[in-house]
Structures are given as structure tokens and as C-alpha cells.
Amino acid sequence: MAMLCSSFAFAQQNTMHIKASLNSEKKQLLIEQEIVYFNNTNDTLSQILLHNWPNSFKNRKTPLSKRFIKDFRKDLYFAKKEDLGFTSIKNISIAYQNVKHQAYEDKADILEVFLLQPLKPQESTKIDLSYLVQMPSAKFTSYGAHENGYRLRYWYITPVIYNDGWQFMSNLNLDDLFEDYATFDIELKTPKVFSLSSNLKQTKQSNETHNWYQLFGKNKKDITLNIERENTFKQFNTAPHQIQTNIVDEELDSTVIKTILNRELDFLKQYLGPLSADKILIDKAMQKKNPVYGLSQIPDFFSPFPHLFKYDLQLFKVLSKKYLQQTLFVNQRNDYWLLDGLHSYLMIEYVHKYYPKIKLIGKAADTWFLKKYNISKLQFNQKYPFVYQFTARKFLDQPLNTPADALSNFNRKIVSKYKAGLGFSYLKGYLGASVLNKSIKEFYQKNRLFITKSADFKNVLAKHTTKDVQWFFNDFIKTNKKIDYTIKKVEETQDSLKVTLKNKRNITTPIAFYGIQNDTIKFKKWYANIKDTLTISVPKGRFDQLVLNYENIYPEYNTLDNYYRTDKKFFNKPLKLTLIKDVKAPKYNQLFYQPTIAYNYYDGLILGVKLHNKPLIKRNLEFKTSPGYATKSNKLNGSFTVVYNQYFEKTSLYKISYGIVGTTLQYKPDLSYSALIPYVNVQFKRKSLRDATAEFITAKTVLIQKEILPTAIKTEQDSYRVFSLSYNYINPDIISETRFNIKTEFAKNFSKISTDFRFRKLTTSDTQIDFRVFAGAFLHNQSKGDYFSFGLDRANDYLFELNYYGRSEDSGLFSQQYIINEGGFKSVLPTRFANQYMLSLNSSIGLWRWIEYYNDVAFLKNKAKPLFFGYENGIRFNFVHNIFEIYLPLYSNNGWEVTQEAYSKNIRFTFTGELNRVYNFFRRGFL
Known part of the structure; x- marks a missing residue:
């Protein structure tokens, strides 16, 4: 009976006949395609949806381009016309009659074809298509046109699967098209300079100018073509498979690589049973998009891992993933965890069987410096629980049933795969290896080449054990509840x-x-x-x-x-002191120490040591103290921090941090200040982890004590307390960035309120427009002088929040340091402060690449003085936004500044040595 069902299913398989011709000069494929579509559902269909993924590179409005923007990638958004790709439909007909077709619901890569008459269950129809595919640059998704030819995946139009409705999905660079198995018959014509590698059986005929390839395969999907001028692929005939790959190692000869492939296939057979794919193509693009994290990122000359281990594991990861994708018919957009979990489990088991002694940090674990660290004791497979815990401790993990397109990049690429793999290892430990492995093999053999889902695996697993597994398929899969x-x-x-x-x-x-x-x-x-x-x-x-x-x-x-x-x-647990951060050592109470170096103009180099309790995985209660010796002032100074992070799972709050910070540094030559700041920070959850916005409220009391000269009289500027309450909203969108802050301050002699709104926009021509509005007013002000006033060109920073290298300098290089704050002016104007209110508008517009033109205006009001109107303009070199910038003033209230004496003193610069800010800038889009 099973054989009859199987034969019936294959008899109703769609067929795809494609006749394609490559125009290499124009980077185009001219395609005539015939689709015989079978309605294997119980519903009558009046239209058929087709995946038209070649059209996803059409313009900046496609789902793929919008996805890239969320990932802080603007290469497709601002791509040159010659790098874009699209599908130009010439004709679609059924029974020799043209039929109506259109993009589906404003999705450029989904095509809706209206049938001439309803298609009843178990009936078929033949759709003829004539279209042109303009191939995009491979720099976007690794597939498309590149310097050696064409690497093609998802290059043809294919029917959307109908299973309780149309299971359509846009191309989001996830390589997860839910495509039905079909019988493929492809004729491909290419110029003779090109060779072809594919995952179909192929024959070739040639004349003086062209090659004609005939490609054929049954029960196939995801047809990948590599059309190359210089053939980089090698073919390995293993029993019973033929593998084509350009993932080769020059240090290994073909015999060794074939031996490795045979071992890998034997391993897959051991866990999955008889293998069904007759030909597999794996390429460097797949390897690049599916790296072995912790292994592939290290250059060969610096790698602490054995060369053979590194090559074997990289090859096995790509081979096993491609094999599972080709033979297990799973909707990877909505049910990704099943395939990812099985794949990660196979990776874990492969390392456990063949490389059980490989350490997480390889041969580096045996070096004199690292071998005393706990990280050197971890096996390679222990990276899975380590990375999961790293993310879970920050409550940044997501349930395994989250659709793949809703996962953050870090979760999609690493964490969710690791947790899913650990889930299989969990089942192995609890149920026993024989139960799990028998269930995997039965599930695979029973469901290969058929649509399947995680519920089918659950049914097979439950059949082989009397133990309850509901906890796994409910809370473990469907929530991000933490086991503890x-x-x-x-x-x-x-x-x-x-x-x-x-x-x-x-x-x-x-x-x-x-x-x-x-x-x-x-x-x-x-x-x-x-x-x-x-x-x-x-x-x-x-x-x-x-x-x-x-x-x-x-x-x-x-x-x-x-x-x-x-x-x-x-x-x-005894106390253990460790140099530099390490992974947790459960047997000990750990304290870490590490050398530190800092700088300011008055202290010079500050050499010290930081003592803290923060391992690589975050803790709720954290503290650090950083005493240091200043080489210029010859004084001891430093800071300390104690913070407790309280995370929330079921509310709109993400976390509340309760902390206290203390600092002692020089603020003038031979004069120091001490700051003590108790604070509470309330951070709200993002709408989703793919949403990069941040929203938080901070309440703090700043207590400042400043040293004064022995001959000076102490004033309100030398000892004071300020309570500050602020709200911040940050949306760091790469196209339209918005930042908003509103802050109130209350002290004995003054109170004030201010707001800072910033907007940065990239126009359609990739021109940057930067706009900022600052408005601040005193609610009451009985202070003397301008120490607590709003600053036009440089904030006094009486709360000591800004990283000025020479905060009291009014001449020299450090007086030219610029941190955009309050008035945001670059030129020093006759009126520099406002003790009543200030309104300032700062703007800049891109001229060429990182060169911009800035223009600022401001209104300043001081007691008993008329309103002052300030203006300026100049050139801004925005090398790295808010990290490294240079400002050249041109014209202001001072007149033409470029003609004034000692113009170089008017130049301002932005520079930060804060590693956290630099790291956060470059990690955007990954976490």
C-alpha cells in the first residue's frame, strides 16, 4: 500500500521544461518555460501563484531590499542600474491563450496567474512562460553575476506550494524557498568559453561558438547552476552519489577529499538511513553563508585548529545541510527549527565521534598563557550551550517556532540553530541515544521527498518512548522560557x-x-x-x-x-582570581583583573588595573573597580561601578538597572573632581528583536565635589547635587535615523528642561541630510555665572557625562574637541552661553561621499540682555559618524573665518577612543 501511495504521489509530480539561452554580454538569460502543474489538493483553484525570485533584485521597494535595510545593508538600495536584477515577462499562456497575470499584493517576487477555467482536484494544467532574467550582481546574496561567470540559485519561476492555502514567501536572502519537487528537463545554451556545474545529470554538445547542455532530474528542487569561464569545480564519485564542489583544499589531493566525503556520507547514512539524492552540488557560496562559527572566521595562518579538522568540518556542514534541504521537504520559513536542529545535532555528533579531543579554542588551549583559563578546558561542542547562555542571559533569544524572517540575525544565524541542536542532544540524554536515533532514522525514511513538519517528528518520537515529551514540543520549542x-x-x-x-x-x-x-x-x-x-x-x-x-x-x-x-x-566555592575575562568556572567564585589604560590631558596616561566579577556571560549583579596611577599628575584616581540588572519576561519592560557609579579624575591641572552617581535605568522592550530601536528612561542623582586652589573661595560650582530625569528614543535606521531626548534637571539654585531631536536621512541619490533641533529653558535660575548655562559651542558638562580629553581647556588642540551637545555650534561666537533659554538648529547635507556642508542657526537669551542670533556654516568631513569627524568653519557672526589669522585654531574635530561605541557602531544589524 505504501508503494502504491508513493507511486501515486510521484505520478502527480509537477514537470518543468526550461529552454534557456545565456547572453553573457548583457548578463541575461532568455527563457522559454513549460510548467505542467498538478492540483494535488482538495480545493478547486482559480489562480496559481508562482515564485518569481529573480525579480527580487528589481529595485529598492522589493521585500529583499527592505530586509537589507533592516540589516543595515544599503548596497541593494543604492545599487547601480547595471548591478540590479529583474524578470521581464514577455508572455504567459495556457492552452495557447494569453492569461492575465500580475505581481501578488505588491510583492514583486510573487506572480499571480489567473486560470482560464477552474482547476479541479487531481487535474493538471500546462502553463507556458516566456521571460527574460536580468542577473544581478552576486555581491548582494552571493548568487548572480561575478567576475568568473554566474552563480545561479532561484533563477527560474516555480509554482508556489498549495497546502492549506498558498505557502508563498518573498526572497529575504534566507535561502529557504519552499519549492515542490518536480521532474526537470532543462536545455541550456551558453557561449563556449563557459563550463557548467549543476545538481542535475547533464550531457553536453558543442560547436565552435556554443555549448548546449541537457540537464535532467526527477524528484528535484532548488536547481543550482554554476556557469564559469574557468571551471573551479571538481567531481567526486562516491558510492552511491556524485558530488560536485569547488570547496577544495590545495593542500589535500583528490584521494584525501574523496575519503573525507565518503566518511561524511557514511555518517549521514548511519543516522538517516539509506540516502536518496544521486547528485549533490555544494559551492563556496553555501560555505560562506553557512560558516562554522569559531572556525571559519580565523585565517589559516593564525588558526589554532588542525588543518584537516577545519576543512572536514566546513565541508561536512555544507554537505549535510544541502543534503537535508534536498531530501527533507520542510517549510524552512515557518518550521525552520526541525531542519536546523537536526543539522546541528548531526554536527555535534560528527565532532563527538571523530574529533572528541578538539578544544573550543584548539591548540591555543595548550599555550602557557591560556591553559590555566577555564575556556581552555571546554571541548569544541561546548560552544553550543555557551553561545545559547550568552544570549539567554541578556533575554535576547527567541522561541524556536518563531518564523525565520522574524528572528534577529544573531538568532537566525547562530543561537536558534544551536538551541535546536541542543534540543536534540537533550532528547538523546533524557530518552537515550537508541530511542532518539531510531526515531530520527524512521522519521527521515518515512518522510523524505514528502511535505513534512515538526508534528510528524513528534509522532514518531512518541511512538518509541513511554516518557512524556510534551514539555519539549510545548515550552522548549514554543517559548523562550529559561531552564534554571x-x-x-x-x-x-x-x-x-x-x-x-x-x-x-x-x-x-x-x-x-x-x-x-x-x-x-x-x-x-x-x-x-x-x-x-x-x-x-x-x-x-x-x-x-x-x-x-x-x-x-x-x-x-x-x-x-x-x-x-x-x-x-x-x-x-573558593575564590579564584583570573587575568582578563574568562568563561564561568562553576567550582569557584571568580574575580577578574586586567590592565587598563586611559588618557586625559591633565592626568596623562592612566595606568591601572580593573577588578570585576563579569565573565564572558552576563550576570545580574555586576561590579568593577578601576584604580589607576596617572603618569602626568602623579596621582591615584579611578572609578567603581555596582549595578544590578532585573529582567522582565512578560511585561513591556526589558530590564531595570539599579546602579551606583563613582569616579575621581583631574578636571584641571592638579585639581581633581569626585562624582558619585546613584541611578535607575528603565529600558523598554523592542517591538521585535529585528527592530533596532531603543527606548529608556533614566533617573539619577549626580553628586560632585571639586578640589579648588588653596587661595580660592569655594562656590556653588565646586560642590553641588543635581537630580536628572531623562527619556530617550533611538531608531538607528540606516536610511532614516531618528534620535529624541527630553531631560529635566533640578538643583538647589536652578532647574531646567531641554530636548534634543536628531534626524539623519539618506536621499534616493545616497546624499546624507543631517538635521538637529535643540531647545532648552531654565524653569528657575539663581546660579551665578555661566557654569550651569546652556553652551552654544561647547557644553560645560557639569554632570561630567561627556568624554572631553581636556575639559577645562580654552586654547590648544583639546579646546577644539567637538561633541555635539546643546547648541551644537562649531565656531566660537561672541555670545557662548544662555542662562534663560536657547533654541538651536544644526543641519548638514552631503556633497560627495563623506564631505558635507553644514549650516547652523541659534537664538540665545540671557538675563537683562537682548536676544542673540547666531549663525555659521562650513565643511564637515564625516569619516565615521559621531566617531571621527572634522569641521572646517567658513562663515559665521565672526565673518569669513577662513581669512582670519590662525584659522587652524578654529577647526574642530570629533574623535572617540571608547571601544564600546566603536564596537556598537560596527556590530549594527547582527545582534
């Missing part, structure tokens, strides 16, 4: 230890409990359904440690409280 158990207490009796295990969070899953003696597992048992606490007994005197999740089998939110030492009475 701890050893709450241990009580000694005469001959046993009563151990109380506690569930600290809102998810109930099985956990593994261990008894350890001399770092060897002597006892292991799984416990399930612990909703609150469970007390168990273990023999006394047989273990020196009691541990939960000792082997990191399942992803856990916090493993620091999983250890209990039975041989320690006073200190359960």
Missing part, C-alpha cells in the same frame, strides 16, 4: 545526604543530577516534573561534588549555582 534549576540545600544524616533540588523559573523539564568524585562521574540520574522542589537522598562520603547538568546536555539559564562541594564546610 539549582541545588537549594544539602542536609547530612548519619549515612546519606538529603539534597533539595529547586526549579527557579516557570518551565518544568527533565534535569540530570550527578555525583562526582575526582572529576569522574560516579552517579547520574534524570528527574522529571519538578515544578517547585524535590528532595532526594544520595550516599554520604562517595562524592566530593553534587552537580546538576554537569555535561551541559541541555541549555540552562544559569549553571553557576549547580555545584555543591561536599568536602567544603565554610566556603562552598
Whole structure:
């Protein structure tokens, strides 16, 4: 009966006949295509949807271009016309009659074809298409035209799958087209200078000018073509597969590579059963888009990993993924975790079987400097729980049933794949390897080449075990609830230890409990359904440690409280001091120290040491102290910080940080200041993790004590307290960036309110327009002088928030440092401060690349003085926005500044050495 069903399904398979001709000069494919479409549903269809992904490179309005913008990529948005790609439909007909067609719901890469008459269940229709594909540059998605030819994927029009409705999806550079299996018959004509590699069986005929390729395959999808001037592909005939790849290593001969491929295929056969694909094509584009993180990013000359291991693992990752994609028919947009989880599990098992001794940091683990660190003890496979915990501790992970296009880039590329793979390892540990592996093999053999989903895997798994697996397919898959158990207490009796295990969070899953003696597992048992606490007994005197999740089998939110030492009475965990950050050492209470270097004009180089409790994975309670010696002032100074981060899972709040910061530095030659700042920061959740906006409220009290000269009289400017309450909104969109701040300050002698609005826009011609409005007014002001006034060209920074290198300088290089704040002027005008109110407008417009023209105007009002109107303009060199900029004033209230004496003193610059700001700028779009 099964064979009859299978034969029937294949008999109803769509067929695709494509006749294509390559025009290399114009980078075009001329295509005549015939689609025989079978309605294998129970519904009558009046229209058919087609995936037209070649058209996704058409312009800046396509879903692909909009996706890139969200990823802080503007290459397609501002692409040259010759780099764009599109589909030009010449004709679509059915039964020799032209039919109406259109883009579906404003999606340029989905084509809707209206049938001449309804298509009933189990009937078929033949659709004839004539169209031109303009191939895009490969720089956008790695597929398209490149210097050696054409790397083509998703290059033809193909029917959308109808399964409880049309399962259409736009091209978002996720390489996840949900495409039905079909019988392909392709005729391809190319100039003779090109060779062809594909995942179909092929024959070739030639004359003096052209090649004619005949390509054929049954039960195929995702037809990939590599048309190259210089053939970079090699063919390896393994039993029973033919593999074409340009992922070759010059240091390895073909025999070695074939041996590696055979071993990899044998491994897949061991876990999946008989393999069905007869020909597989894998290329460097796939390797680049599916790297082995922690391995592929390290240059070969610097890599701490054995060369063969690195090549083998990179090749296996691409081969196994391509094989699963070709043979398992899963909607990877909506049910990605199943394929990703199985793929990551195979990666874990492959390393465990063939490279069990490879460390996470490779041979570097044996170096004299690193071998004492806990990270050097981690095996390569321990990167999976480590990366998951790194993200989970920040509450930036997402449920595994989140659609792939709604995942943040970090989750899509790494974290969700790792968690899904850990989920399979979790099942292996809890159910047993035989149960899981038998279930995987049966699921694969039963569902290959048929539409399948995670519910089918659940049914197979439940058949092979009597243990409950609902927790896995419910909370583990459908939520981002965090697993977190701890050893709450241990009580000694005469001959046993009563151990109380506690569930600290809102998810109930099985956990593994261990008894350890001399770092060897002597006892292991799984416990399930612990909703609150469970007390168990273990023999006394047989273990020196009691541990939960000792082997990191399942992803856990916090493993620091999983250890209990039975041989320690006073200190359960001894203190350990470690140079520079390390991964957590569960057996110890860790403190880290590291050398620091800083600079300001008055202290000179500040050489010190930072002592803190922050490992690589974030903790809720963090502290650091950074004492230092200033080489110029010959003084001891530094800072300290204590902060507690409270995260929220079910509210609109993301986290509340409660902290206190203390700092002592020089603010003038031989004069220091001390600042003590208790604060509360409330950060709101983003609409989604693909939304890069930030919204937060900060309340703080700033207490300042400043040293004064022995001959000076102490004033209100030398000792004061200011309470500040501010709201911030940041949308760092790469095309239209918006930043908004409103702040109030209250002190003994003054109170004020101000707002700062910034808008940066890239026009359709890639010209940058920068616009800023600042408005500030005193609610009351009894202070003397301008120390607390609004500054036009340079804020006094009495709260010591800005990183001025020479904050008290009024001449010399450091007086020219510019941090956009308050008035935002670059020129020094006759009126520099306002003690009543200020309104300032700053703008700039791009001229060429990073050269801009700026223009500013401002209104300043001081007590008993008329309103002052200020204006200026000049040239802005915006090399790295807000990180490295140079301003050349041209004209202002001072007249033509370029003609004035000592013009170089009027030049202003922006420069920051703050590594966090630089890192956050360049990581945009990934986290």
C-alpha cells in the first residue's frame, strides 16, 4: 500500500521544461518555460501563484531590499542600474491563450496567474512562460553575476506550494524557498568559453561558438547552476552519489577529499538511513553563508585548529545541510527549527565521534598563557550551550517556532540553530541515544521527498518512548522560557545526604543530577516534573561534588549555582582570581583583573588595573573597580561601578538597572573632581528583536565635589547635587535615523528642561541630510555665572557625562574637541552661553561621499540682555559618524573665518577612543 501511495504521489509530480539561452554580454538569460502543474489538493483553484525570485533584485521597494535595510545593508538600495536584477515577462499562456497575470499584493517576487477555467482536484494544467532574467550582481546574496561567470540559485519561476492555502514567501536572502519537487528537463545554451556545474545529470554538445547542455532530474528542487569561464569545480564519485564542489583544499589531493566525503556520507547514512539524492552540488557560496562559527572566521595562518579538522568540518556542514534541504521537504520559513536542529545535532555528533579531543579554542588551549583559563578546558561542542547562555542571559533569544524572517540575525544565524541542536542532544540524554536515533532514522525514511513538519517528528518520537515529551514540543520549542534549576540545600544524616533540588523559573523539564568524585562521574540520574522542589537522598562520603547538568546536555539559564562541594564546610566555592575575562568556572567564585589604560590631558596616561566579577556571560549583579596611577599628575584616581540588572519576561519592560557609579579624575591641572552617581535605568522592550530601536528612561542623582586652589573661595560650582530625569528614543535606521531626548534637571539654585531631536536621512541619490533641533529653558535660575548655562559651542558638562580629553581647556588642540551637545555650534561666537533659554538648529547635507556642508542657526537669551542670533556654516568631513569627524568653519557672526589669522585654531574635530561605541557602531544589524 505504501508503494502504491508513493507511486501515486510521484505520478502527480509537477514537470518543468526550461529552454534557456545565456547572453553573457548583457548578463541575461532568455527563457522559454513549460510548467505542467498538478492540483494535488482538495480545493478547486482559480489562480496559481508562482515564485518569481529573480525579480527580487528589481529595485529598492522589493521585500529583499527592505530586509537589507533592516540589516543595515544599503548596497541593494543604492545599487547601480547595471548591478540590479529583474524578470521581464514577455508572455504567459495556457492552452495557447494569453492569461492575465500580475505581481501578488505588491510583492514583486510573487506572480499571480489567473486560470482560464477552474482547476479541479487531481487535474493538471500546462502553463507556458516566456521571460527574460536580468542577473544581478552576486555581491548582494552571493548568487548572480561575478567576475568568473554566474552563480545561479532561484533563477527560474516555480509554482508556489498549495497546502492549506498558498505557502508563498518573498526572497529575504534566507535561502529557504519552499519549492515542490518536480521532474526537470532543462536545455541550456551558453557561449563556449563557459563550463557548467549543476545538481542535475547533464550531457553536453558543442560547436565552435556554443555549448548546449541537457540537464535532467526527477524528484528535484532548488536547481543550482554554476556557469564559469574557468571551471573551479571538481567531481567526486562516491558510492552511491556524485558530488560536485569547488570547496577544495590545495593542500589535500583528490584521494584525501574523496575519503573525507565518503566518511561524511557514511555518517549521514548511519543516522538517516539509506540516502536518496544521486547528485549533490555544494559551492563556496553555501560555505560562506553557512560558516562554522569559531572556525571559519580565523585565517589559516593564525588558526589554532588542525588543518584537516577545519576543512572536514566546513565541508561536512555544507554537505549535510544541502543534503537535508534536498531530501527533507520542510517549510524552512515557518518550521525552520526541525531542519536546523537536526543539522546541528548531526554536527555535534560528527565532532563527538571523530574529533572528541578538539578544544573550543584548539591548540591555543595548550599555550602557557591560556591553559590555566577555564575556556581552555571546554571541548569544541561546548560552544553550543555557551553561545545559547550568552544570549539567554541578556533575554535576547527567541522561541524556536518563531518564523525565520522574524528572528534577529544573531538568532537566525547562530543561537536558534544551536538551541535546536541542543534540543536534540537533550532528547538523546533524557530518552537515550537508541530511542532518539531510531526515531530520527524512521522519521527521515518515512518522510523524505514528502511535505513534512515538526508534528510528524513528534509522532514518531512518541511512538518509541513511554516518557512524556510534551514539555519539549510545548515550552522548549514554543517559548523562550529559561531552564534554571539549582541545588537549594544539602542536609547530612548519619549515612546519606538529603539534597533539595529547586526549579527557579516557570518551565518544568527533565534535569540530570550527578555525583562526582575526582572529576569522574560516579552517579547520574534524570528527574522529571519538578515544578517547585524535590528532595532526594544520595550516599554520604562517595562524592566530593553534587552537580546538576554537569555535561551541559541541555541549555540552562544559569549553571553557576549547580555545584555543591561536599568536602567544603565554610566556603562552598573558593575564590579564584583570573587575568582578563574568562568563561564561568562553576567550582569557584571568580574575580577578574586586567590592565587598563586611559588618557586625559591633565592626568596623562592612566595606568591601572580593573577588578570585576563579569565573565564572558552576563550576570545580574555586576561590579568593577578601576584604580589607576596617572603618569602626568602623579596621582591615584579611578572609578567603581555596582549595578544590578532585573529582567522582565512578560511585561513591556526589558530590564531595570539599579546602579551606583563613582569616579575621581583631574578636571584641571592638579585639581581633581569626585562624582558619585546613584541611578535607575528603565529600558523598554523592542517591538521585535529585528527592530533596532531603543527606548529608556533614566533617573539619577549626580553628586560632585571639586578640589579648588588653596587661595580660592569655594562656590556653588565646586560642590553641588543635581537630580536628572531623562527619556530617550533611538531608531538607528540606516536610511532614516531618528534620535529624541527630553531631560529635566533640578538643583538647589536652578532647574531646567531641554530636548534634543536628531534626524539623519539618506536621499534616493545616497546624499546624507543631517538635521538637529535643540531647545532648552531654565524653569528657575539663581546660579551665578555661566557654569550651569546652556553652551552654544561647547557644553560645560557639569554632570561630567561627556568624554572631553581636556575639559577645562580654552586654547590648544583639546579646546577644539567637538561633541555635539546643546547648541551644537562649531565656531566660537561672541555670545557662548544662555542662562534663560536657547533654541538651536544644526543641519548638514552631503556633497560627495563623506564631505558635507553644514549650516547652523541659534537664538540665545540671557538675563537683562537682548536676544542673540547666531549663525555659521562650513565643511564637515564625516569619516565615521559621531566617531571621527572634522569641521572646517567658513562663515559665521565672526565673518569669513577662513581669512582670519590662525584659522587652524578654529577647526574642530570629533574623535572617540571608547571601544564600546566603536564596537556598537560596527556590530549594527547582527545582534
